[in-house]
Amino acid sequence: MKDYGMVIVGAGEAGARAAVELRTQGWTGAITMIGNERWHPYERPPLSKHQLYEAGEPAPTTILGSDRLNEHNIGLLTSDAAVRINRQAHNVELVSGIQVPYERLLLATGANPRKLSVQGNAAEEMLYLRTFADAIRIREQLQPGKRVAVIGGGFIGLEVAASAVTKGCEVTLVEVAPRILMRGVPEQIAVMVEERHRAAGVKFKIGVMIESVDKEVSGEYVISLADGTTVNCDVIITGIGAIPEMTLAVTSELEVDNGVKVSELLVTSDPDIFAAGDCCSFPHPLYGGKRIRLEAWRNAQDQGTHVAGNMLGAAVPYSALPWFWSDQYDQTLQVAGLSETTDTTVERDLGEAGKLFFHVATDGRLVSVSGMGPSGGIAKEFRLAEMLIEKQVRPELAALSDPSRRLKELLRA
Amino acid sequence: MSSGQWIEACEVDDIEVEDVIRFDHEDRTFAIYRTEKGDFFASDGYCTHEKFHLSNGLVMGNVIECPKHNGRFDIATGQAKRAPVCVDLKTYPVKIEADKVYIQI
Incomplete structure (x- = not known):
């Protein structure tokens, strides 16, 4: 391989989204993903849920199968792992001995159980x-x-x-x-x-x-x-949490800080190396530039998609709202945004559809929302609440607690 | 594939402006939309990614967002607009007669 292409270490959610997005945004050179598992990129959320209990032979939920890899001309090396980044020579050395030259490199190495x-x-x-x-x-x-x-x-x-x-x-x-x-x-x-x-x-x-x-x-x-x-x-x-996988970053002397340290553009201390997903910590513009690291499916997807643009030179800060969800039995639980213990909590009771809790900072800004209810019941209201946080509104608390007041109207106010 | 049969789905006022409801017919489920401009559209009821009812999702403009994983579709064309969805949504013709919404399936 002589082609200096886009190289992605890690074939999980973030890596797969980045690969497709690089192509979608017009990169015509090589794209190579390196995954240390034997599978095509697959979704992790089902692993703790139906794949543990459903009858029948379980199979991974594939994100990028052979047909889509071919369609986008994305190379995937499975059951292999990067052991060294040669930053001067611009290549990555793999366990198998292969050297993959890169124009830009993405670390999407995820995390390991604590x-x-x-x-x-x-x-x-x-x-x-x-x-x-x-x-x-x-x-x-x-x-x-x-x-x-x-x-x-x-x-x-x-x-x-x-x-x-x-x-x-x-x-x-x-x-x-x-x-x-x-x-x-x-x-x-x-x-x-x-x-x-x-x-x-x-x-x-x-x-x-x-x-x-x-x-x-x-x-x-x-x-x-x-x-x-x-x-x-x-x-x-x-299940007591996860530790970011940052061995490659450490051995190649990239800066780390509770994960591979990236700027708001998701670029590491080396301008040609980026990071996305569970492995990286980044400053969040919605929360005063506070450095955070998220272990979350949507963040992996959003950062993977976002970083592709910046790898191609866009220089757009990443500012998506942190969002987590969990399914247990017939209930779904969602959390968006980041809250502090000093926040005021306002309850919005949707009856059988569930409950939302709004978290309002001392300056009156809505900073976080959490909710729980039967699958689907809270989804619409929750999504609107996320948009209210993104807009940095200072809502009237009485409107939040009254389910007859429509959140869509607050968004337009 | 389409028998071209027109089915009464609901009353116009059953759907709020810029919203969506679920309509079940025989063993199938559909989503019926009303946009802010007052247009009505219909599509398959389940997201093409995983089997979740789009009727629990949020309509913003001409876009429906799946409540589960935030995949998006264009309501009018069914076109997949945002990952994780990559398969377009099947849409159905809609007509309004005497304040009733009919879809052709």
């Missing part, structure tokens, strides 16, 4: 979820009647718990923090989520430290908790 550091002889036997292979491994364990312990009450842990209980497992969820969903979800919604899980039969151990994880001779796992109780189970699945 490992739980704990005493005991079974600490290495806990299962984690990130890839399709991980999902298959967990799925095999989720048999009716099995006792499943889930460590971590964030989105992944809760979704796995919902899937496991749906499969007929006996599920206990352990969270060391004072409540579930501590990160970015208001307490009102956390309470609704926990109630829904309890109704489905999930047991909770909350606000208690884990002392050790051991395997008995019988094959049973025993999680010993600081309150003196134990959780005895057949399988342990741990």
